[in-house]
Amino acid sequence: MQDWHAIFLSRRRLPRDLTTFELEAFFTFVGAERQALVLQALQRHEQMLAMAIRREVEPLILAEWSATLNRPHDSGTTTQTWLWSAPVKHSTRQIEEVLARMRHFRHQNQAEAI
Numbered sequence: 023m024q025d026w027h028a029i030f031l032s033r034r035r036l037p038r039d040l041t042t043f044e045l046e047a048f049f050t051f052v053g054a055e056r057q058a059l060v061l062q063a064l065q066r067h068e069q070m071l072a073m074a075i076r077r078e079v080e081p082l083i084l085a086e087w088s089a090t091l092n093r094p095h096d097s098g099t100t101t102q103t104w105l106w107s108a109p110v111k112h113s114t115r116q117i118e119e120v121l122a123r124m125r126h127f128r129h130q131n132q133a134e135a136i
Contacts, residue, residue: 090130101126 040048051059076084091102099107105123109116 079087091100091105093101095101095104097104097107105126109119
């Protein structure tokens with residue numbers, strides 16, 4: 023990656039004064055370069071999100087969330103693994119699993135309000 027590429031990483035809009043050459047060069051990375059750029063942007067986004075959550079959420083609630091995610095779930099995995107697992111590929115079963123996840127969050131929010 024050339025130095026001028028780094029200037030435009032994580033920008034929402036590209037400046038209008040880029041040359042055709044710069045646009046073509048920037049958007050024709052090979053697979054490994056493109057993967058590296060996406061990974062860097064994703065890591066930066068996750069770090070910013072984590073910092074924002076820590077600033078906005080009280081430490082006690084954050085600790086409760088962490089404990090909840092690490093608890094075993096009825097499925098035999100942790101709650102975090104259960105929440106992130108892909109639903110079974112059958113329409114009614116998918117809906118049931120999504121609703122179960124929603125009920126879990128609703129119950130969690132009610133417990134925090136008490």
